[in-house]
Amino acid sequence: MGIVIAVISGKGGVGKTTATANLGLGIALNGKKCVVVDFDIGQRNLDMILGLENRVVYDMVQVMDGDANIKQALIKSKVSPNLYFLAASQTKDKSVLSSNKVEKLITDLKEKFDFVILDSPAGIESGFEHTIEFADAAIIVVNPEVSSIRDADRAIGILDSKSAKVKNGEEVLKWLIINRIVADMVESGEMLKSEDILDILDIKLIGKIPEDKGVIDASNQGKPVVLDKKSIAGQAYTRISGRLCGQKIDMQNVEISDSGLFKRIAGIFR
Amino acid sequence: MQSNQYSVKVFETTINDEIEFKEFFDVNHTLFKDHLILIQGEMSDEIKCYLEDKKLEYLQNMNLPKGRSRKALEKEIQLLETESVVSKQIAEAELKKLSTKLQNNLTVLDGMVRSGRELNIDGDLLLLNRVNSGATINTTGNLIITKVVEGAIRCHGNFMMLTASPKANIVFNGVEVENSLLEDRLNRVELKNNEIIITPVLKKEINWAL
Numbered sequence: 001m002g003i004v005i006a007v008i009s010g011k012g013g014v015g016k017t018t019a020t021a022n023l024g025l026g027i028a029l030n031g032k033k034c035v036v037v038d039f040d041i042g043q044r045n046l047d048m049i050l051g052l053e054n055r056v057v058y059d060m061v062q063v064m065d066g067d068a069n070i071k072q073a074l075i076k077s078k079v080s081p082n083l084y085f086l087a088a089s090q091t092k093d094k095s096v097l098s099s100n101k102v103e104k105l106i107t108d109l110k111e112k113f114d115f116v117i118l119d120s121p122a123g124i125e126s127g128f129e130h131t132i133e134f135a136d137a138a139i140i141v142v143n144p145e146v147s148s149i150r151d152a153d154r155a156i157g158i159l160d161s162k163s164a165k166v167k168n169g170e171e172v173l174k175w176l177i178i179n180r181i182v183a184d185m186v187e188s189g190e191m192l193k194s195e196d197i198l199d200i201l202d203i204k205l206i207g208k209i210p211e212d213k214g215v216i217d218a219s220n221q222g223k224p225v226v227l228d229k230k231s232i233a234g235q236a237y238t239r240i241s242g243r244l245c246g247q248k249i250d251m252q253n254v255e256i257s258d259s260g261l262f263k264r265i266a267g268i269f270r
Numbered sequence: 271m272q273s274n275q276y277s278v279k280v281f282e283t284t285i286n287d288e289i290e291f292k293e294f295f296d297v298n299h300t301l302f303k304d305h306l307i308l309i310q311g312e313m314s315d316e317i318k319c320y321l322e323d324k325k326l327e328y329l330q331n332m333n334l335p336k337g338r339s340r341k342a343l344e345k346e347i348q349l350l351e352t353e354s355v356v357s358k359q360i361a362e363a364e365l366k367k368l369s370t371k372l373q374n375n376l377t378v379l380d381g382m383v384r385s386g387r388e389l390n391i392d393g394d395l396l397l398l399n400r401v402n403s404g405a406t407i408n409t410t411g412n413l414i415i416t417k418v419v420e421g422a423i424r425c426h427g428n429f430m431m432l433t434a435s436p437k438a439n440i441v442f443n444g445v446e447v448e449n450s451l452l453e454d455r456l457n458r459v460e461l462k463n464n465e466i467i468i469t470p471v472l473k474k475e476i477n478w479a480l
Binding site for chain 2: 154157199
């Protein structure tokens with residue numbers, strides 16, 4: 001029986017889909033069987049970021065309606081044999097989802113895979129609620145800016161009230177990823193510190209990802225940045241994937257810029 | 271039960287000068303044979319002996335009911351009743367004021383109030399966690415929040431206790447409280463003579479002698 005992780009953010013454009021793709025691939029590279037499911041019905045993107053857009057034949061909605069077999073709809077990644085992908089429907093909209101159908105799909109996937117990662121749509125509408133409803137854990141992706149944090153806060157509030165696990169008296173695990181950290185701006189006080197963000201959201205931190213120009217190029221090419229060993233964002237995703245697989249990996253402080261560190265060392269010898 | 275009812279004539283006086291009193295009674299004591307003498311105030315043993323000698327019945331410091339018309343009596347009873355209702359209402363209001371001042375249906379919450387949540391509390395609220403941006407808290411009673419507030423607060427109680435909250439929107443009894451007046455410690459916000467008074471109550475640090 002695998003674990004179901006919903007990747008949520010509240011606000012759009014903070015890097016949910018990128019995080020889903022990279023964590024899925026990172027976990028698969030750790031040798032665990034993993035499936036990433038795009039729940040953003042009507043606005044699917046995950047297929048492009050994984051570089052699988054031309055392989056989509058059947059989508060999630062067709063599986064739920066019984067028009068296709070789950071085995072037909074699962075797309076195997078070109079990079080890792082452990083990673084599978086289930087696409088969202090691009091033609092339908094969120095209203096096609098229903099709790100019963102989602103529950104059945106997730107239960108089926110849970111039996112086959114160690115990790116089921118759900119890419120939630122932005123916002124807090126029905127599509128979001130269906131994503132979190134049967135999740136065992138949630139990864140909350142935020143950018144170090146106030147609007148992203150307030151929206152994430154709202155999303156956590158809904159997660160705590162609408163999740164099936166919470167309704168049964170259990171707790172949904174919540175992990176925070178702070179994405180797109182610019183060390184220089186944190187040092188100069190222009191960007192929120194991770195301590196402040198953790199203070200507001202009050203959940204456990206699983207990783208910090210520095211801003212990296214390579215991410216956009218990687219997404220455009222359909223090769224998740226986690227494959228790039230030189231990329232700082234890729235290294236951060238590798239660390240987070242390792243932590244999710246149960247490895248003990250120390251936090252790296254990505255909030256100190258190279259120049260800042262150099263200046264400090266230089267300051268000692270001055 | 272058998273009972274008799276009769277009226278008695280009462281001579282009421284105060285003794286200022288014993289000699290004068292005796293002189294008056296020496297002359298008039300026959301007139302007061304069927305009177306009850308009522309002495310208000312001090313009365314020496316000498317006077318007591320004197321009155322007993324004259325075989326006069328006397329009482330000291332008594333509030334005897336005086337004869338009044340029925341109408342006057344009814345009016346008085348009515349007045350007493352309304353007075354008691356009013357005094358009861360006053361007493362109740364005082365009690366209520368006192369109880370809202372100290373404690374009134376206290377709710378204690380430890381959880382974080384996240385964005386989008388709206389808490390409507392009937393009575394007092396003691397909150398031991400943050401109020402995040404986008405959350406709203408409404409209380410009919412007093413409000414104490416021990417951590418920083420970034421959301422909106424509507425308090426209708428007699429006082430609030432808040433820490434410095436530069437991002438909060440605070441409305442106390444319909445009046446918006448200026449955030450900059452809250453110092454970086456626990457502040458007591460209260461309404462006195464239609465004026466909001468803010469007093470810092472806890473020092474940020476304790477200066478130990480040693």
